[in-house]
């Protein structure tokens with residue numbers, strides 16, 4: 324049987340935005356109130372997305388990792404979920420610099436991303452409007468979800484799982500485009516070699 328394509332997903336965001344809670348919600352469909360402040364953790368998960376199997380490796384980063392750790396996690400990932408907490412404006416303001424770091428490190432620069440505003444169940448404490456999230460996602464050319472790790476029902480866009488799935492789809496799309504470009508460039512090389520030979524023969 325063919326092996327499922329592997330995708331490496333990393334979850335980034337300020338400490339306390341709910342990265343671990345979101346990963347656990349995605350993997351177990353449950354919410355657990357408290358975790359040890361994250362030491363980084365990785366998980367494996369298999370899913371069928373649009374009838375195609377995919378094998379995910381998910382890295383839940385620590386909100387307070389140092390620069391070297393962060394860079395190595397950014398190099399590791401194929402795609403990234405950038406999380407903020409809708410009740411913490413500072414966590415929203417951290418997102419654009421994270422995207423900037425990714426662009427500095429990754430080639431090609433345009434990295435598969437999803438923006439996720441978590442804790443949508445805490446509407447009474449909201450500090451970041453939905454429209455602001457939408458605008459930032461438009462600037463970053465990525466999908467946007469407001470969700471709650473407490474519940475799949477809260478928030479727009481079909482909950483936490485949909486954000487992970489959309490990131491996998493985006494990685495697939497990019498790989499398909501890159502594969503085509505590579506195939507095209509190798510065909511071009513063959514054509515150039517044949518042309519050279521023909522020129523030599525005719526001269």
Ligand SMILES: Nc1nc2c(ncn2[C@@H]2O[C@H](COP(=O)(O)OP(=O)(O)OP(=O)(O)O)[C@@H](O)[C@H]2O)c(=O)[nH]1
Pocket residue numbers: 336337338339340341342343344345355356357358359360361362384385386387441442443444445470471472473474
């Ligand atoms: N109300 C509510 N609380 C949440 C939600 N997600 C996480 N929390 C709470 O927010 C706190 C931080 O959640 P974590 O998942 O540990 O956050 P983290 O981003 O992994 O934090 P670090 O590991 O320190 O980087 C915990 O008390 C969670 O119970 C949510 O969607 N709604």
